[in-house]
Amino acid sequence: MHTPEPAGPAPAARTVRVVPGGPVLIEGPVEVVLPDGTRARSDRFVVAVCTCRRSRRYPWCDTSHRRRVRRDDREV
Ligand code: FES
Numbered sequence: 001m002h003t004p005e006p007a008g009p010a011p012a013a014r015t016v017r018v019v020p021g022g023p024v025l026i027e028g029p030v031e032v033v034l035p036d037g038t039r040a041r042s043d044r045f046v047v048a049v050c051t052c053r054r055s056r057r058y059p060w061c062d063t064s065h066r067r068r069v070r071r072d073d074r075e076v
Pocket residue numbers: 021022023024049050051052053054055060061062063064065066
């Protein structure tokens with residue numbers, strides 16, 4: 001069986017960076033299709049897509065993935 005040659009040069013690959021414990025950073029613009037079929041679009045240069053599901057702006061990362069460090073500097 002013959003595989004047809006691509007019509008032109010291969011498109012440039014989009015860079016996606018995985019942040020350990022954090023979001024996935026994708027070169028924008030980005031359109032995310034959610035499980036219910038709705039679409040969210042961001043035209044930012046780099047888009048942070050939430051992977052922890054804790055974001056109040058899901059599918060975008062709002063830094064809720066960061067651990068909250070409680071600092072109690074009061075003396076007892
Ligand atoms: S990855 Fe940042 S809020 Fe989910």
